[in-house]
Every structure is written in structure tokens, then in C-alpha cells.
Amino acid sequence: MPASPSQPHSTPARSSDVGRRRPPLALVDVKIRPTLFGAQHIRRSCKRGAWRASPVSASARTFTDSILESTPAPPTMASGLPNPTSTWELVSGQYYRKLTLFTPSWAHEEDLNLDDYLVAGAPFGGALALWKDPRKFHTYQGVQSAKPSITICNLAGGLLRRITWDRGPIQAIGWSDDEHLLVVTADGSVRCYYDFQGNFTQFSLGSDAEEHGVVSCRFWGTGFVALLGNNAFVTVNRYDEPRPRPLALPKLPSPESKIHSWAIIPPNYSDSRHVEVIMATDQTILIVDATESQDQILQNGPFHHISVSPNGSYVALYTGDGKVWVIDVKFQQKLSEYDSGKTGEIPIDVQWCGVDSVVLVWEDEVHMVGPNGAALRWYYDNRVNLVPEMDGIRMITTEKCEFLQRVPDVTRSIFEFGSSSPPAGLLEAVGHLERKSPKADDAIQLIRPSLPEAVAACVQAAGHEFDVGWQKQLLKAASFGKSVLELYNSDDFVEMCKTLRVLNAVRYYEVGLGITMDQLERLTPDKLIERLVARQEHLLALRISDYLSLPTDKIYIHWACMKVKLSVDDEDAICKDIVEKLKNERGIAYDAIAKAAFEEGRGRLATQLLNHEPRAGRQVPLLMSMEEDEIALDKAIESTDSDLVFYVLLHLKKKLPVATFFRMINNRPVAYSLIESSARYHDTELLKDLYYQDDRKTDGANVILRESLSQENFTTRIDKLKLASKLLKDSKDHLVEASALEESIRLLTLQESLERDIFEESFVGLPLNETIFKLTRLGFYPRANKIRAEFKMPDKRFWWIKLRGLVAKREWAEIEEWSKSKSSPIGWEPFFNECLSAGNTKVAAIFIPKCKNLNHTERINMWVQCGMIVKAGEEAVTARDYHALEALLPKATGAAVPEIQRMMQKLRPSK
Incomplete structure (x- = not known):
């Protein structure tokens, strides 16, 4: 089935095609050699294309033997390997090589000619996107073929996806570092295809793009810049969170000036850490960023092509007279100049090959300009499409996919003609060893002092080779060298062997990833696995992940x-x-x-x-999106995660009618309790509905009562109190409370009328006692008496309240007159205490004789508190308490002293 890994292809290998060789480490065979690292491996089941895991047996063979034996032998022995320098070209003291990675089959379309297509390539040896060049006429091939489409294929021509296009004219197509395809239309609509199944997200570049249209785009790893029809630039820094932002408007020399070419410096290479645009107009260059447009004041334009090096340090400019300038990105120093001899002929494309050479493409001719202006030329029968990489450039035609790069220094030191470097000597030594020549030992001894460096160089050089035979030969040399060394850390050797197994596997033509070791280091193995998974190479991805101990x-x-x-x-x-x-x-x-x-x-x-x-936290959200609400709620309750349960309940509350929602939680006590506790503090309307449908009248009354206390509108408060009282009456178990509420309603109504009659005074909300106290203090005695009668206040309480009110008002005459009218139900001692507390000893003294229920000692103390020592003495004489008089004598002053002495003399016992 399509989801299962495909069966291995049986096409024979061709030595002239690196990409078509069988993967040297057998990662796509039906069985993989299980002897390398003791990890589990995965084999295909013959049934239904499934997988099963089977344990790997241990092996006593050495690591080197395993990797070499698991690699199919090259067509000839080491002595018959093709000379790697046969593809080298010398330019300005630097060697460059052009390797054929694949000879594409283009199986998805017969007689395909890339000359009729525009091609965009993903970085790191990734996929190609092909769409027909709208500027050219095409042969009619039927209704199906007439439908616009974007074809995605690997470097070997294998079809990954054909996307039928119906969105409008395509202005630009590019790739992200994650191998997501970006398609930009003329009206500023952008689609990001994040897999090879046709799934995408879409966003717009804004109203300006819709109004003026998109002219062209330039892409980098995570974003792109679009040039609009009004010469404005719009940038998107992240595809996953697209926020189109305009750059500063270019300051063109004149209204008639036009933009001849432009390129971008990605944010990670610009000084400002924001994307910058380098654009050619008239005779000069402008640099535009988010805030300003700067003229570099050049006079040799117009420049028809601008290309920025992968590291953002250099800029290549193609002039109208067929010259290529290489200058630093600050536009302060011209590093080299090359005359293509193509005056008046503008190249189709200009791109960098790594960071030290520039490639120019015409219809049938390719120039590579190296350092100091030296160049190489190649001629093709078809147009060449360029895909720049960090360490070289891919050159794609209908017939083949090539990779052009500078020969790595370590490779040059080994293979350069006449090289006497230690790694070259080590490679020569292993050749003697294979031929069983005694010169092998002599060769080793010659480089013995530099043997560790030679071993490291051979290991590193093996990683840069695409030819499996030379990979093996270099690893053999490294293995031979390290066997001579007494102490050698083999970690780098082991890691390189792992890397080569992975690289050779993904370079297999059925996979079609033309990735180099340096690119893999930048991409990382995890991202490589993602690319394999996107291609549905699940088996290969699993084997590599197990092999590299990845998840x-x-x-x-x-x-x-x-x-x-x-x-x-x-x-x-x-x-x-x-x-x-x-x-x-x-x-x-x-x-x-x-x-x-x-x-x-x-x-x-x-x-x-x-x-x-x-994990319930993963189950529940999906169940809710699937409309499986009851199952989601039950799963959340089973998880005992109250936050998760509450999350489901909030979702259901928003979604369902109230009655349906309550029916759902009624037989789920946990959910019911959570809703009740939450609604108590955050949603009283829901709480009232909950109590109502559950016939909990008392609880509903309490909710309404709490609401009434917070109401500022008097009418609303009264209405809520009446409703609460009704609910309490209906419950039959709280008639007393219902009656109390009715009294509260009457009191509130009365207080509201008092506020209308007595301006600038507040009564509403006061208790009955405070209401009567306030009326007494304000002098409204009849109204206080009326309220007392209406609410049947007991006499004792009323007398207490009235007494305190009169004292607070300092109505001493009223107090004295009131005390004469009736006998006090609270006694006269409160009168004494209240008046004394208010500081009026004279009125307080009036009530001392009336306190008949007190003994003479208490009355004496009351007279003393009023400062009436003589009256206290008289009270003692009346009680014939001589000792009380003795106690009063020290407190007496002035005329009271002889009076107390006289009283004492009167009561002094006779001898």
C-alpha cells in the first residue's frame, strides 16, 4: 500500500552514475546486515508491506571489517578505481570538480524537456519543483496535461507529488530549509505546502500586493521578500507565523527609474539582523531595509543580475557590458572582475558556487568565475538550472543532475598529482598492502611522525567522496594507519562510517537526495529523517534512526x-x-x-x-473536536485531572443548550460539583439555573439573596428579596427565614421612604436598631416610635436604643423628662452609665437615688464617680456604714473634709 515502504528496485548499477549505485551499506535491501552495532534492525514483512522488529545478533568481527564487507565491491579493485582528479579543473590555484549525482529518469512524464519548465530546488540536496514556463509555447498533450500543475520530484526524476494549480498566475516558487514549498501568486496569495501530500497553509501579503500585484520574490531558509508592482518590498520572516511587513520605500533616482535586478541578504547574515534588499536601478545600487534606503553611489550600471554569497559576505554583479564584478557586501572593495565576452547577452541566471566562485548560465553555456577573475566554461545541449548550496551548486538539466564544488583541501592534499603529504603516503601504503608489497611498511615508517594527522585526513576525505570505491579505499587507509598506532581514539572513524552509511543510503536513486557531508552536518540527522518520512521512506528512516540512536x-x-x-x-x-x-x-x-x-x-x-x-490530555481535545462530547467528559473525569474536566465543561457550556448541558452533568457528580463551585464565584446565573433544574429552592434563594446585597438599584434589590422569600416559602422548611426576609423587605421600603423625606441622610441597608437609633439621634422621635410599633420591637431594646440616641444627641432635658414619664424596663443604672460616659455627672446623679435595686456600696461608688463625696457620705450614714466613711475621707477635698469628719463623728461607736 502507499503508506508502506516500497520494495527495493532491481535496476542494475551503473558505474558512471553515483546516484544509481546500490546503496553501499544495504539500507534498502530486504535484509540489512545485522553485525555492525548491535542495535535492533527492521526488516520488511512479505505480507502487507508491514514491518517487524527483530533482535540483532552480536558479531565478533571488527567494525572496519563489518563496514567493508557490508559494502558491495566496486567493479574493480582499488588499483582499478577511476582517478578522482579526472574531473578536477584548476582555476586560480584552486581545484573544482563537477560530479554527476543522478541521470534523472523523469518517469512521470515522457519526453520531458526541462527547457520548457521553470525549476526551483530545495536546499540540502532536496526536491525539485517544476512548472511550465508561461513565456513559452507547449505541445498539447491532452486535457489532463493542459491543466496547470506543479510537479515535485527528487533529483533522480522520481515523482513525489503533482499539485494541480487553479489559484491564478504563479509569480514565484521557492523552498524553505524544512523543504516546504512556497508558491506566490500575482495577487499576493501565498501557499506553504508543508508535506508531499498536497496539504498547505495559506496567507496573503496584504492589500498592497492585491492592488499592485507581485512582480518577483527572493527566498531564504525561513522567509522571503516580494517585490510589488509599485516598486515596494514586503517581507515575511517566518512561514510558520507569517506577518507580512513592508520595507522602506526605495529612493529611486527618478520617477522613470526601474529596478533591473535585486537580491537579499538574509537576517542571519546582515548587520542589522533584519533582511536587507540589494537592488539595481539606473547606474547605481540601493540597499533597502526596514527603515531606510541607502544609495551606494555606483556609476557602472545598470546591473542585470545580483547574487549574494551563501555567507552574506560578497556580492556578484553582472553589468550591461558582460562583466562580472565581485565586491564585498559593504560595497567598498572590488575583489575581482571577469569579462564574459557576452556583451548585450544577459545570462539566464547568476548564482554562487559555495563562497568563492560564481556561476553564470546562458541557454547552452555555463561559466564558472573563480577567484581573481579566472573562469571555466562548459557547453550543454540544454539549458542548465542552478540550485545553490552552502558548499557548491547543483546543475540540473534534462539529462543529468551534477554537483559543482571546490575540491576540499583534505581531498586535494591526498589526490593532487605529486602530493607527498602524510595522508597521500598513507593511501599509497594501503595500496602496497593490498598488493602484498613489502613497501607498505616502508611507506608507513616514512609518515610515522604524522600518522595520526594522516589517519584523520583520510577519514575526513572519505566523507567528501561520492564514489563508494574511494570511500572504502580511504577508510581502509585510515584503518591501516590506526592499526599501527598504539593509542588512537576511533570515535571520529566510527562516526564517519556511520555518516557514510547514511549518506550512501539517501543518495540511492529511489530516494534521490543528493546531499553532501557538510550539508548533512548543517541540516542535522533529525531533519534528514523528516525528509525521508515526507517521502514515505519509512523503512529507511527507521533503520537510520535506529542506527544513529534517534527517536x-x-x-x-x-x-x-x-x-x-x-x-x-x-x-x-x-x-x-x-x-x-x-x-x-x-x-x-x-x-x-x-x-x-x-x-x-x-x-x-x-x-x-x-x-x-x-494520556487523557491528548484524548479529550480530539474527542471534543470529533463531537464525542460525552466520551470526552467521561475520559476527563477518569483522568482525575480537575483542570481537564473543567476545560471540557467550559467547552460544553458554550456549545450546548443549558437544559442539555445540565442533563449531561446531572449523573456525573464530579462534573456537577466543579460547575457548582465555579459558578458560585463566576456565573451566578448559571448557578441559579442549576439549582432551579435540580429543585434546590433553598440554595437558589441564598444565591438570589447574595445578589440582592450587591444591587445598587433599590427596586432590583427588593425584587430579588421578594423572589428569595418566595423560594424559601415554597421549600416549606424555612418559613422562619422567609418571614425574616419579608420583614427585611418592609424595613428596606420604609428606609427608602425615610431617605426621600430626610435629605442628606442614608438609611437603606441599616439594621432596624440602627434605623431607630439614627432617627432618635436626628430628633425624629415620633417616627422612631412608629417604626418600633410597626416591627413590634420589645420595650427593653427600644429603651436602650432611645437612651443611646438621646445621649448621642445630648438631649439631657429630654432624658430627664422621659425618665419621669414611665418606669424604666431596663432599670436606671443604664441611664446613669450612659450619662456618665457622656460626661454629664449632674444628670447621671439624678438616676442614682432611683437605683433601688443596688446596695448602698454600689450607690456610694456611683456618687463618687460623679464627684459628689458628701452625697456618698450621706449614703453611708443612711446605711450606717462607718467604714465606708473612713474610705471616703481620703477622697474628700475642701469643705467636704469636715463634713465627712462630722458624719464619722456621728457614727463613731461609743467607748
Whole structure:
């Protein structure tokens, strides 16, 4: 099935084609050699294209023997290997080589001619996007062929995807570092295809792009810049979070000036850390960023091509008289100049090859300009399409895919004619060893002092070779050298062997990734695995991940998603097959697989798969999106995660009618309790509805009562109190409370009328006691008496309140008159205490004789508190308490002293 790894191809290898050789480390064979690293390997099952994991047996052979034996032998022995320098060309003291990576088959279309197509290549040996050049006439090939489309294929010509295009004229196509395809239309609409299944996200460059149109675009690893029809630039820095932002308007020399060419400096290479645009207009160059446009004041334009080096340090300019200038990015120093001899002929493309040479392409001719203006020329029968890389450039034609790069220094030191370097000597020594010549030992002894460096150089050079035979020969040389050394750390050797196995596997023509070792280091193995997974090379991705000890869960998940999308089996069989394959794997997110099933319209399969997801936090959101609300709620409750339960409940509350929502939570106590506790503080309307549908009248009354206390509008408050009182009456168990509420309503109504009559005074909300106290203090005695009668206030309480009110008002005459009218139900001692506390001893003294219920000692103390010592003495004489008089004598002053003495003399006992 399409989701399973494809069967290995049986096409014989061709020695002239690096990409078509069988993968030297057998990563796509039906069985892989299990003897290298003792990790598990994965083999294909003959049934249904599935996988099964089987343990690897240990091997006693050395690592070097294993890697060499697991590599198919080249057509001839080492002595018969092609001379690697046969493809070298010397330019200004530097060697360059042009390697054929693949001879594309273009199996998806017969008689395909790339001359009729525009080609965009993904970085790091990635895929190609082809779309027909709208400027050319094309042969009619039927209705299906007439439909506009974008073809995505690998470097070997294998079809990855054909995207039918119906969105409008395409102005630019580019790739991100993550191998996401970006398609920009004339109206500023941008599609980002993030896989090879046709899935995409879409965004717009804004109203200016819609109004003026997009002219062209320049891409970098994470973003792009678009030139609009009004000569304005718009940039998008991130494809995953697109926020189109305008750059500063270019200051063109005149209104008639036009932009001849332009390029960008990516943010990670610009001084400002923001994208910068280098544009050619008239005779000069402008640099535009987000804030300003700077004229570099050049006089040799117009420049018809601008290309910035991959490291952002240099700029190549193509002039109208056929010259190429290489200058520093500051436009302060011209480093070299080259005359192409093509005056008046503008190249199709100008790109950098690495960071030290520039490649120019015409219809049938290619020039490579090296340092100091020296150049190489090649002639082709077809147009060449350039795809720049960090360490070289891919040159793609209908017949072949080539890679042009500067020969690495370590490779040059080994293979250069006449080289006497230690690594060259080591390679020569291993050649003698293979021929069983005694000169091998002599050769080793000659380089013995530099042997560690020679071994390291051979290891490094092996990584730069595409030819498997030379990889083996260089590793043999390194192995021979390290066997002579007593102490040698083999980590680099082992890592290089691993890297080569991976590189050779992905360079196989069925995979078609023409990636170099340097590119792999920049890309990282994890990203390489992502690219393999996107191509549905799941088996190869798994083997490489196991081999490099990388996580495999994403590979399994992607495989399962593809199986769900593409399999024609019934849902039960698919679920069983997936679960069986993944049951022993750790970290599998079944929710991702279930989501894929749901998006394919397989709801029951999605639910079945979710049952195998142990994490409720992953299950529940997807169940909710699948409209499986009750299952989602039950799963959340089972997880005992209150936050998750509450998340589901909030979702259901927004989605469902109130009655349906309550029915759903009624038989789920955990959910009911969470809703109740939350609504108590945040949603009283929901809480009232909850209590109402559950016939909890008392709780509903309490909610309404709390609401009434916070109401500023008097009418609303009264209405809520009446409703609360009604609910309490209906409950039959709280009649007393209902009656109290009715009294509160009456009191509030009365207080509201008081506020209308007595201006600038506030009564509403006061208790009954405070209301009467305030009326008394304000002098409204009749109203206080009326309220007391209306609410049947007990006499004792009323007398206390009235007494305090009169004292607070300092109505001493009223107090004295009031005390004469009736007998006090609270006694006269409160009168004494209140008046004394208010500081009026005279009025307080009036009530001392009335305190008949007190003994003479207490009355004496009351007289003393009023400062009336003589009256206290009289009280003592009346009680014939001589000792009390003795106690009063020290307190007496002035005329009171002889009076107390007289009283004492009167009561002094006779001898």
C-alpha cells in the first residue's frame, strides 16, 4: 500500500552514475546486515508491506571489517578505481570538480524537456519543483496535461507529488530549509505546502500586493521578500507565523527609474539582523531595509543580475557590458572582475558556487568565475538550472543532475598529482598492502611522525567522496594507519562510517537526495529523517534512526497516518494492524493518528485508536473536536485531572443548550460539583439555573439573596428579596427565614421612604436598631416610635436604643423628662452609665437615688464617680456604714473634709 515502504528496485548499477549505485551499506535491501552495532534492525514483512522488529545478533568481527564487507565491491579493485582528479579543473590555484549525482529518469512524464519548465530546488540536496514556463509555447498533450500543475520530484526524476494549480498566475516558487514549498501568486496569495501530500497553509501579503500585484520574490531558509508592482518590498520572516511587513520605500533616482535586478541578504547574515534588499536601478545600487534606503553611489550600471554569497559576505554583479564584478557586501572593495565576452547577452541566471566562485548560465553555456577573475566554461545541449548550496551548486538539466564544488583541501592534499603529504603516503601504503608489497611498511615508517594527522585526513576525505570505491579505499587507509598506532581514539572513524552509511543510503536513486557531508552536518540527522518520512521512506528512516540512536516515534506515527489515509481495508483491520505494529513502541501519540483518521472521515476508527492513547490530555481535545462530547467528559473525569474536566465543561457550556448541558452533568457528580463551585464565584446565573433544574429552592434563594446585597438599584434589590422569600416559602422548611426576609423587605421600603423625606441622610441597608437609633439621634422621635410599633420591637431594646440616641444627641432635658414619664424596663443604672460616659455627672446623679435595686456600696461608688463625696457620705450614714466613711475621707477635698469628719463623728461607736 502507499503508506508502506516500497520494495527495493532491481535496476542494475551503473558505474558512471553515483546516484544509481546500490546503496553501499544495504539500507534498502530486504535484509540489512545485522553485525555492525548491535542495535535492533527492521526488516520488511512479505505480507502487507508491514514491518517487524527483530533482535540483532552480536558479531565478533571488527567494525572496519563489518563496514567493508557490508559494502558491495566496486567493479574493480582499488588499483582499478577511476582517478578522482579526472574531473578536477584548476582555476586560480584552486581545484573544482563537477560530479554527476543522478541521470534523472523523469518517469512521470515522457519526453520531458526541462527547457520548457521553470525549476526551483530545495536546499540540502532536496526536491525539485517544476512548472511550465508561461513565456513559452507547449505541445498539447491532452486535457489532463493542459491543466496547470506543479510537479515535485527528487533529483533522480522520481515523482513525489503533482499539485494541480487553479489559484491564478504563479509569480514565484521557492523552498524553505524544512523543504516546504512556497508558491506566490500575482495577487499576493501565498501557499506553504508543508508535506508531499498536497496539504498547505495559506496567507496573503496584504492589500498592497492585491492592488499592485507581485512582480518577483527572493527566498531564504525561513522567509522571503516580494517585490510589488509599485516598486515596494514586503517581507515575511517566518512561514510558520507569517506577518507580512513592508520595507522602506526605495529612493529611486527618478520617477522613470526601474529596478533591473535585486537580491537579499538574509537576517542571519546582515548587520542589522533584519533582511536587507540589494537592488539595481539606473547606474547605481540601493540597499533597502526596514527603515531606510541607502544609495551606494555606483556609476557602472545598470546591473542585470545580483547574487549574494551563501555567507552574506560578497556580492556578484553582472553589468550591461558582460562583466562580472565581485565586491564585498559593504560595497567598498572590488575583489575581482571577469569579462564574459557576452556583451548585450544577459545570462539566464547568476548564482554562487559555495563562497568563492560564481556561476553564470546562458541557454547552452555555463561559466564558472573563480577567484581573481579566472573562469571555466562548459557547453550543454540544454539549458542548465542552478540550485545553490552552502558548499557548491547543483546543475540540473534534462539529462543529468551534477554537483559543482571546490575540491576540499583534505581531498586535494591526498589526490593532487605529486602530493607527498602524510595522508597521500598513507593511501599509497594501503595500496602496497593490498598488493602484498613489502613497501607498505616502508611507506608507513616514512609518515610515522604524522600518522595520526594522516589517519584523520583520510577519514575526513572519505566523507567528501561520492564514489563508494574511494570511500572504502580511504577508510581502509585510515584503518591501516590506526592499526599501527598504539593509542588512537576511533570515535571520529566510527562516526564517519556511520555518516557514510547514511549518506550512501539517501543518495540511492529511489530516494534521490543528493546531499553532501557538510550539508548533512548543517541540516542535522533529525531533519534528514523528516525528509525521508515526507517521502514515505519509512523503512529507511527507521533503520537510520535506529542506527544513529534517534527517536522513532514520529516515523511510526507518520506511517500510521498514511495507512489511515490511503488504506482501502475496513476500519477494524486498519486499527488492528496499526496497534499490532506499534504496541511495543514507546512514546506513540495515538491522538495524532486518530486525528488523521477523523480528518479522513473515519470517525469510528478515530475513536478506536483513541482508546489506545493512555494520556487523557491528548484524548479529550480530539474527542471534543470529533463531537464525542460525552466520551470526552467521561475520559476527563477518569483522568482525575480537575483542570481537564473543567476545560471540557467550559467547552460544553458554550456549545450546548443549558437544559442539555445540565442533563449531561446531572449523573456525573464530579462534573456537577466543579460547575457548582465555579459558578458560585463566576456565573451566578448559571448557578441559579442549576439549582432551579435540580429543585434546590433553598440554595437558589441564598444565591438570589447574595445578589440582592450587591444591587445598587433599590427596586432590583427588593425584587430579588421578594423572589428569595418566595423560594424559601415554597421549600416549606424555612418559613422562619422567609418571614425574616419579608420583614427585611418592609424595613428596606420604609428606609427608602425615610431617605426621600430626610435629605442628606442614608438609611437603606441599616439594621432596624440602627434605623431607630439614627432617627432618635436626628430628633425624629415620633417616627422612631412608629417604626418600633410597626416591627413590634420589645420595650427593653427600644429603651436602650432611645437612651443611646438621646445621649448621642445630648438631649439631657429630654432624658430627664422621659425618665419621669414611665418606669424604666431596663432599670436606671443604664441611664446613669450612659450619662456618665457622656460626661454629664449632674444628670447621671439624678438616676442614682432611683437605683433601688443596688446596695448602698454600689450607690456610694456611683456618687463618687460623679464627684459628689458628701452625697456618698450621706449614703453611708443612711446605711450606717462607718467604714465606708473612713474610705471616703481620703477622697474628700475642701469643705467636704469636715463634713465627712462630722458624719464619722456621728457614727463613731461609743467607748
